[in-house]
Amino acid sequence: MIPAQFDYVRAKTLDEALSLLAQSEDAKILAGGHSLIPAMKLRLAQPQLLVDIGRIKDLTYIREENGKIRIGATTTHYDIESSDLLKKICPLLPECAAHIGDVQVRNKGTIGGSLAHADPAGDWPAAIIALKAELVAVSKKGERTINADDFFVDLLTTALEPGELLREIRINKSNGRTGQAYVKMPHTASGFAVVGVAADVLMDGNSSCQEASIGITGVSAKAYRAAGVESALTGRKLDEQTAADAAAKAANDVEVNGDLFASADYRRHLAAVYTRRAITAATQRAR
Numbered sequence: 001m002i003p004a005q006f007d008y009v010r011a012k013t014l015d016e017a018l019s020l021l022a023q024s025e026d027a028k029i030l031a032g033g034h035s036l037i038p039a040m041k042l043r044l045a046q047p048q049l050l051v052d053i054g055r056i057k058d059l060t061y062i063r064e065e066n067g068k069i070r071i072g073a074t075t076t077h078y079d080i081e082s083s084d085l086l087k088k089i090c091p092l093l094p095e096c097a098a099h100i101g102d103v104q105v106r107n108k109g110t111i112g113g114s115l116a117h118a119d120p121a122g123d124w125p126a127a128i129i130a131l132k133a134e135l136v137a138v139s140k141k142g143e144r145t146i147n148a149d150d151f152f153v154d155l156l157t158t159a160l161e162p163g164e165l166l167r168e169i170r171i172n173k174s175n176g177r178t179g180q181a182y183v184k185m186p187h188t189a190s191g192f193a194v195v196g197v198a199a200d201v202l203m204d205g206n207s208s209c210q211e212a213s214i215g216i217t218g219v220s221a222k223a224y225r226a227a228g229v230e231s232a233l234t235g236r237k238l239d240e241q242t243a244a245d246a247a248a249k250a251a252n253d254v255e256v257n258g259d260l261f262a263s264a265d266y267r268r269h270l271a272a273v274y275t276r277r278a279i280t281a282a283t284q285r286a287r
């Protein structure tokens with residue numbers, strides 16, 4: 001339970017953090033520390049240098065600009081959970097944040113750290129995928145934008161390159177009759193998602209689904225968009241039968257995890273149940 005030796009620098013600016021990351025291949029970013037420190041204590045991670053970005057003020061913000069929601073990487077889960085702006089314009093984000101761990105975890109853990117960590121049972125990936133977010137990565141070489149669909153590559157693996165820092169999450173503000181929901185079956189001990197489903201639906205004047213976006217976490221090695229569910233909803237009247245038929249496709253085309261807590265068959269079943277609940281809740285909110 002004692003980590004290997006490491007050096008520690010608290011970066012004062014983003015530029016200082018990027019320079020430190022560029023200098024050492026064995027450096028790791030420290031944000032809230034709620035995933036990295038436990039991994040270091042188990043020696044699953046043994047970075048030689050920790051670059052603490054937790055005090056870089058201009059990485060913590062929630063803004064609405066030109067139809068886009070912009071969230072800085074070190075914004076904590078609690079900042080998002082308690083944001084009046086987000087409750088109004090993107091309620092899926094505060095709802096998802098409220099499901100994460102406990103108060104202590106939400107006060108320290110950051111959205112950027114959670115996304116970069118890419119835990120297969122983490123909550124944020126489902127919401128970020130469902131919202132079709134763009135993730136802004138920056139390094140000494142410059143800046144680039146990665147679509148949420150392309151960001152999660154595999155178990156604990158993202159599209160971030162060595163030396164890159166996730167700086168910002170950008171989400172298009174929704175227009176029209178939209179409804180959003182995040183539902184989750186938490187692991188009873190850790191609180192992580194056995195299954196977590198985020199739904200964002202856009203309805204037309206006849207209560208038919210114009211567009212649906214469904215992000216699922218906990219089921220497979222990485223969070224994914226449930227394309228089969230989305231196409232089964234699009235163009236249909238959003239009633240209980242449509243939701244149930246579409247939700248049955250929740251774990252199609254993915255390799256489903258099985259473990260001591262939930263077998264693959266049980267998880268597949270839960271994926272359908274929670275997807276139906278997410279669609280139903282999102283639909284009710286869009287009305």
Ligand SMILES: Cc1cc2nc3c(=O)[nH]c(=O)nc-3n(C[C@H](O)[C@H](O)[C@H](O)COP(=O)(O)OP(=O)(O)OC[C@H]3O[C@@H](n4cnc5c(N)ncnc54)[C@H](O)[C@@H]3O)c2cc1C
Nearest residue numbers: 031032033034035036101109110113114116122123166191
């Ligand atoms: C008891 C407990 C319960 C929890 N329950 C849940 C839960 O129910 N749901 C859930 O989703 N999570 C849960 N978590 C995890 C929690 O949400 C963490 O906060 C989160 O996974 C990591 O965020 P962090 O800011 O602590 O990142 P850190 O631990 O500081 O970093 C995690 C990883 O991301 C990298 N990193 C951090 N920031 C950046 C960045 N800006 N750019 C690039 N790389 C970066 C680090 O180098 C490290 O590899 C729980 C954690 C604990 C300890």
